[in-house]
Amino acid sequence: MNLSDFQGRWAQGLAARKLSPRSGHAGSVPSPERPDPVALLEEQAASRVPELVPIRYGRMMVSPFTFYRGAALVMASDLSRTPDSGIVTQICGDAHLSNFGVFGTPERKLVFDLNDFDETLPGPWEWDLKRLAASFEISGRNAGFSPALRRKTVLAVARSYRERMRAAAHEPVLESWYDRLDAQKLREWISAEHKAHHVGTRQVRQGEKVLAKARSKDSAAAFAKLVRVVDGRLRIQADPPLVEPIEDLLTEAKARDFAEGAMRQLLDTYTHTLLQRNHPIHEFSYVHMARKVVGVGSVGTRAWVLLLRGRDDNDPLILQAKEAQESVLERFLGASEFTSHGQRVVAGQRLLQASSDIFLGWQEVAGADGITRDFYLRQLHDWKGSVDVDNVRPRGAKFYAAMCGQTLARAHARAGDRVAIAAYLGKSDVFDRAIADFASDYAGQNDRDFAAFTNAISTGRLQAVPGT
Numbered sequence: 001m002n003l004s005d006f007q008g009r010w011a012q013g014l015a016a017r018k019l020s021p022r023s024g025h026a027g028s029v030p031s032p033e034r035p036d037p038v039a040l041l042e043e044q045a046a047s048r049v050p051e052l053v054p055i056r057y058g059r060m061m062v063s064p065f066t067f068y069r070g071a072a073l074v075m076a077s078d079l080s081r082t083p084d085s086g087i088v089t090q091i092c093g094d095a096h097l098s099n100f101g102v103f104g105t106p107e108r109k110l111v112f113d114l115n116d117f118d119e120t121l122p123g124p125w126e127w128d129l130k131r132l133a134a135s136f137e138i139s140g141r142n143a144g145f146s147p148a149l150r151r152k153t154v155l156a157v158a159r160s161y162r163e164r165m166r167a168a169a170h171e172p173v174l175e176s177w178y179d180r181l182d183a184q185k186l187r188e189w190i191s192a193e194h195k196a197h198h199v200g201t202r203q204v205r206q207g208e209k210v211l212a213k214a215r216s217k218d219s220a221a222a223f224a225k226l227v228r229v230v231d232g233r234l235r236i237q238a239d240p241p242l243v244e245p246i247e248d249l250l251t252e253a254k255a256r257d258f259a260e261g262a263m264r265q266l267l268d269t270y271t272h273t274l275l276q277r278n279h280p281i282h283e284f285s286y287v288h289m290a291r292k293v294v295g296v297g298s299v300g301t302r303a304w305v306l307l308l309r310g311r312d313d314n315d316p317l318i319l320q321a322k323e324a325q326e327s328v329l330e331r332f333l334g335a336s337e338f339t340s341h342g343q344r345v346v347a348g349q350r351l352l353q354a355s356s357d358i359f360l361g362w363q364e365v366a367g368a369d370g371i372t373r374d375f376y377l378r379q380l381h382d383w384k385g386s387v388d389v390d391n392v393r394p395r396g397a398k399f400y401a402a403m404c405g406q407t408l409a410r411a412h413a414r415a416g417d418r419v420a421i422a423a424y425l426g427k428s429d430v431f432d433r434a435i436a437d438f439a440s441d442y443a444g445q446n447d448r449d450f451a452a453f454t455n456a457i458s459t460g461r462l463q464a465v466p467g468t
Contacts, residue, residue, distance in 0.1 A: 006419055010169075013423025016085040022430045024083045025126065026437035028445060031081045037074045037449040038456045044073055047325060048300030055241060056299035057464035061457060064443075064450040065142045068135060069096060069296040072119055073328040074449060075131055078442070080332035084124035085424050089416020090351050092408075093119025093329050094297065095128040096135035098389055100404050102183075105355035110183035112403060113353050114411055118298060118322075120348030121329045121336060125412050125421060130438055132408060133157045136401050137439040138446055139389055147440075149394050153401045154439045158432035160405035162425040168413035169422035176413055180354035181403065190399075222381045223316040226290075227307060234316075236290040236307055241468065243305070245290040250368070258368045263289055263306065266321065266363045270377055273346065273361035281359065284308035284317050293468075294322070301325060302373065305380055318380040319359060323373055340364060342374040352411040 045053045060070040068075075072094045092099070092114055099116035133154050140150035168176040181189075228237045236245050250256040264286050271281055288307040293299055302323040309316060324341035338344040342362030350356050362376040387400055412421065425431050456462045 009417055009419035010423040013420035016087060016424050020083045020085050023434050025431065026434040028438050028441035030445060035077055037071065038452055038461065040073050040077060045300065049302060052293060052300045054463045054465040055293060055468045057457060057462050058466040058468055059296045059299060061454055061464055061466060063142050064447055065138050066296055067450040067453055068138050068446050069098060071449065072297055076328045076332055079127045079130060084126045087125060087417060087420050087424065088122050089125045089412050090120065090348055091123045091125060091128045092117060092352060093121055093327055095132045095408055097132065097139060097404055100407060106358045111354055112181045112186055113407055117345050117349040117352065118324065119327045119329055120345060120352065121327045121333055123329055123333045125416060128408055129158065129161055129435060132404060133435045133439040134442040137443040140397065141443060145394060151436050153398050154436045155432050156398045156401040157405040158435040159429065160402040161409045162431060164406040164409035165413060165418055165425060166422040168409065169419045176418060179410055181407055222318045226305065226318065234287050234307060234313055236288050236305060242293045243290050249291055255368050260289065262365050266365050266375065270361045270363035273363065284310050319377050320380045321375045321377050324376050340374045342376040345376045351415045354410065
């Protein structure tokens with residue numbers, strides 16, 4: 001990038017302020033044409049496994065925050081009516097605070113990064129930041145934080161995003177692309193914050209606990225938790241309705257054989273979408289599969305855990321094959337350039353993440369019902385860890401907010417025009433304050449939507465199974 005290119009991109013960002021002032025992002029006023037949020041959720045349910053939809057609603061009804069996690073479509077609809085700078089990047093599409101975490105890189109290092117890309121699509125970078133900021137406001141209300149503390153936490157999201165983006169804009173190109181928050185950087189950051197009395201000893205211990213626990217969550221740990229020996233053969237253990245082996249779901253041998261054959265074919269063909277040709281997947285063979293309910297927003301989409309065997313029964317690999325449906329953003333931003341939604345997810349993840357799972361790939365599968373569906377595959381566990389967001393204390397919340405804001409900026413800096421975005425953001429806190437105002441207003445809207453949702457359950461419009 002030469003000087004004239006940099007200046008041109010910087011000028012583009014400054015010009016965007018005139019078309020969409022930074023202060024214009026403040027507040028969130030519902031449009032008179034705003035769709036019924038419950039109706040939007042009902043629309044989504046039409047393409048999901050019918051018997052799992054009540055589990056999804058049961059998880060969403062726990063609190064306004066769990067509702068928010070499952071209401072990405074509702075917020076996408078709202079965001080489509082808000083101002084943006086016109087600067088497009090690859091966005092996560094569901095960048096709330098629970099979709100960040102620790103995982104292992106192929107080099108076997110721990111990093112903190114985004115970890116959910118089901119909705120990824122090119123779009124306004126502000127949409128990700130607004131969803132992230134609002135998630136901290138909603139979570140803070142759920143935790144009983146004061147309005148002043150919630151505002152400080154949300155401001156930390158926006159400020160860390162802005163400062164990291166401006167730093168990335170002035171860094172050498174490769175330094176910006178390779179930048180990531182690994183375990184060593186995280187420890188150094190926590191230590192510096194501890195010395196400055198911004199985080200307490202408890203938060204330091206929690207950070208170390210998350211990193212240590214992440215290292216223990218791998219295929220071996222998943223194997224010990226999920227798999228049992230039945231009649232001398234390895235089998236995934238049933239835990240209905242959350243884990244249901246293929247033979248329990250499809251009792252007819254013909255249907256079961258078809259499903260397992262389709263999954264074996266998926267494993268054979270998906271290898272062509274992996275980044276390296278001489279891949280360890282070729283040394284594993286299929287053993288068993290089960291349907292597994294995951295997350296909140298994803299419940300109802302088809303997700304399978306696949307047990308594979310390497311040299312012997314003591315050399316397992318557990319993959320997750322997760323259905324990729326149309327992104328909730330597509331009805332507002334246009335269709336993906338990819339014909340396969342599995343490819344859309346994988347391509348977005350590889351661009352946004354600093355380093356991705358070597359088993360990450362995609363493929364289509366024809367089901368026994370004759371419908372062909374898109375899937376993406378990855379390891380079920382690969383040193384994965386996350387912060388217990390329900391028990392984050394005030395000082396820890398502000399620090400975690402800064403981590404997430406900075407991490408989102410790193411992803412957008414790789415996936416979009418970091419120079420134009422940095423110029424648009426500027427040095428002052430004008431944009432930060434606007435985002436905090438938006439988050440506060442949107443949290444109120446989320447409370448009203450949650451009330452409408454729980455009322456729909458109480459009146460029988462929606463069926464929910466709580467506690468699953």
